[in-house]
Amino acid sequence: MSASTKMPRSSAPKPRPRELPQTDGRESGKATSPPEKTRRAASTPFLLDFVPLQAPDQTRLAQFYERLKEGHLSTTRCRNCGAIHWPPRVACPDCHAEDLEWIDLPSTGRIYAFSAVLAGAPLGMESEVPFAVGLVDLEGAPLRVFGRIDGRPWNELKIGDTVRVESLTLPDGRVFYRFHTPE
Amino acid sequence: MSAVRKVAIVAGATTPFGVRPTTWSEMAQEVGAALFRAEPELRSEDVDSLFVGAAEPERFAFQTHVAPLAAEQMGLAPHRIIQRTELACASGQSAIRSAYAAIAAGLSDVAVAVGIEKMNLPSMAEANTAMGCVMDRAWDGPHGATAPPFFAMVAQRHMLEYGTTEEQMAAVSAKNHRFANTNPHAQFYSKTFDTAKLARLPMVAPPLRLGDCSSMTDGAAAVVLAAEDHVSRYTDAPAWIRGSGQYSDFHNLAHAGSLTDWKGLTRATHEALASAKLTIHDIDVAELHDCFSISEIVEYEAMGWCPPGAGGKFALDGRSDIGGDVVVNPRGGLLGCGHPLGATGIAQAVEIFQQLSHDVPPARQAPDPRYGLVHNLSGSANVHSIMIYEGGGAG
Numbered sequence: 001m002s003a004s005t006k007m008p009r010s011s012a013p014k015p016r017p018r019e020l021p022q023t024d025g026r027e028s029g030k031a032t033s034p035p036e037k038t039r040r041a042a043s044t045p046f047l048l049d050f051v052p053l054q055a056p057d058q059t060r061l062a063q064f065y066e067r068l069k070e071g072h073l074s075t076t077r078c079r080n081c082g083a084i085h086w087p088p089r090v091a092c093p094d095c096h097a098e099d100l101e102w103i104d105l106p107s108t109g110r111i112y113a114f115s116a117v118l119a120g121a122p123l124g125m126e127s128e129v130p131f132a133v134g135l136v137d138l139e140g141a142p143l144r145v146f147g148r149i150d151g152r153p154w155n156e157l158k159i160g161d162t163v164r165v166e167s168l169t170l171p172d173g174r175v176f177y178r179f180h181t182p183e
Numbered sequence: 184m185s186a187v188r189k190v191a192i193v194a195g196a197t198t199p200f201g202v203r204p205t206t207w208s209e210m211a212q213e214v215g216a217a218l219f220r221a222e223p224e225l226r227s228e229d230v231d232s233l234f235v236g237a238a239e240p241e242r243f244a245f246q247t248h249v250a251p252l253a254a255e256q257m258g259l260a261p262h263r264i265i266q267r268t269e270l271a272c273a274s275g276q277s278a279i280r281s282a283y284a285a286i287a288a289g290l291s292d293v294a295v296a297v298g299i300e301k302m303n304l305p306s307m308a309e310a311n312t313a314m315g316c317v318m319d320r321a322w323d324g325p326h327g328a329t330a331p332p333f334f335a336m337v338a339q340r341h342m343l344e345y346g347t348t349e350e351q352m353a354a355v356s357a358k359n360h361r362f363a364n365t366n367p368h369a370q371f372y373s374k375t376f377d378t379a380k381l382a383r384l385p386m387v388a389p390p391l392r393l394g395d396c397s398s399m400t401d402g403a404a405a406v407v408l409a410a411e412d413h414v415s416r417y418t419d420a421p422a423w424i425r426g427s428g429q430y431s432d433f434h435n436l437a438h439a440g441s442l443t444d445w446k447g448l449t450r451a452t453h454e455a456l457a458s459a460k461l462t463i464h465d466i467d468v469a470e471l472h473d474c475f476s477i478s479e480i481v482e483y484e485a486m487g488w489c490p491p492g493a494g495g496k497f498a499l500d501g502r503s504d505i506g507g508d509v510v511v512n513p514r515g516g517l518l519g520c521g522h523p524l525g526a527t528g529i530a531q532a533v534e535i536f537q538q539l540s541h542d543v544p545p546a547r548q549a550p551d552p553r554y555g556l557v558h559n560l561s562g563s564a565n566v567h568s569i570m571i572y573e574g575g576g577a578g
Contacts, residue, residue, distance in 0.1 A: 051325045087435065115390075
């Protein structure tokens with residue numbers, strides 16, 4: 001799973017890294033976790049934190065997060081049947097082969113549907129309310145991706161709006177992706 | 184293996200649903216007491232098997248290994264099959280389907296299917312986190328996904344594609360809340376909501392308002408299922424299982440397709456109707472999974488009561504009310520009763536059992552029903568589960 005194949009990219013700028021404020025309310029993550037590692041202090045609870053553990057000793061998809069740190073949203077493609085997966089996988093659901101390769105995905109897409117969380121947010125996300133979420137059809141790839149939509153407020157979004165993939169870094173070094181409206 | 188045996192629900196009971204000052208285990212005791220009160224002929228030693236529908240006791244009650252705990256709390260000592268069934272919001276019907284399969288196969292004669300969920304916690308952010316775990320936690324959870332924004336997107340697309348209105352969604356909620364006013368165990372038994380009041384409630388996940396969403400609810404429900412040669416010991420008005428169907432479409436939100444065409448529900452409905460040798464128009468009373476008002480609208484369409492896009496009008500025109508094509512959610516639905524995840528599917532079955540034996544208040548009794556249907560869905564409409572029942576001594 002080492003070869004990288006670039007998908008045709010749109011002319012939009014590549015995803016920008018952005019610092020994400022500490023959202024999980026834990027103090028220990030800051031002090032004990034080196035920024036380049038996702039391994040956490042043994043006493044740090046992680047089971048109420050949705051952002052996955054990302055190090056190679058925790059997941060076989062560590063490369064997804066490594067590529068995201070470089071600003072690329074990526075996924076797996078099956079070398080046997082050519083299927084492009086979302087989210088990335090370790091075995092193909094179509095032909096059941098395990099010979100997959102990484103490909104970068106386009107960095108822009110259009111909103112298929114969206115809503116907003118105005119109440120009832122999970123732990124650590126209460127202070128971010130209201131926030132928009134939506135399903136986005138990536139430009140030039142046969143994939144729909146769900147994610148947070150930052151930027152313009154939810155009541156100024158429209159179906160069909162273009163959004164850009166953005167990578168975010170947590171204080172403990174983990175990364176995740178979101179969408180962002182154009183400035 | 185002997186031939187498949189006929190199976191019926193012969194008794195049922197629920198606890199009050201709501202924000203309850205009680206624990207998971209205490210509700211297990213309550214529903215056990217209620218079940219034995221509802222069926223005086225039932226003896227603990229009759230119950231050879233127990234199926235416990237519980238979605239997230241680990242999260243909400245910090246408790247796993249709940250099947251033997253429930254048995255002990257209910258005063259049961261199952262000696263054939265004891266297990267938990269977990270299918271998020273459809274854990275309850277999953278318990279019933281498992282009991283049905285066991286009895287039909289001859290592995291059990293008399294089984295209890297119970298659903299119990301404790302959801303209200305001092306910190307509701309913890310409870311909302313548990314709801315987030317129903318989604319694909321690695322890919323959907325980090326974005327803050329829970330059920331409301333998903334079903335809000337269903338509503339948004341339905342409004343865009345078919346012109347469905349907030350007024351039509353409110354008509355579903357107003358109907359189910361009106362029925363809940365006949366059900367003393369409903370979370371909103373003593374609260375009235377007309378469409379004007381519903382339109383003034385705050386948005387939770389636009390375009391869904393508070394009254395379009397079912398609640399976080401504590402509650403429990405139980406039914407007794409019996410093999411054909413054990414039914415008459417308990418009742419002369421059983422609810423015979425006539426058909427069953429289930430279909431699992433997807434899990435990750437990105438794979439939800441058009442959002443408005445619930446193909447999995449259509450397939451599960453066809454399977455259930457085919458196994459019962461019925462059409463959807465034979466169904467007199469139905470408990471549909473109205474976790475959100477828009478859900479019930481899409482369900483009318485996917486299950487074949489009306490064409491795609493006509494579900495909003497179907498509700499507004501009263502065709503899912505008493506006097507319409509089919510009476511939908513007469514106990515008050517999830518919108519009126521609340522939605523204690525594992526208990527919902529069982530409480531739906533209790534209502535159909537009581538509807539078919541004319542054992543509900545007249546204000547919500549479907550006129551002389553013969554066939555009843557329960558639809559219980561899970562997560563973001565990921566799994567659809569259907570049961571079809573026939574009333575009377577038609578075994």
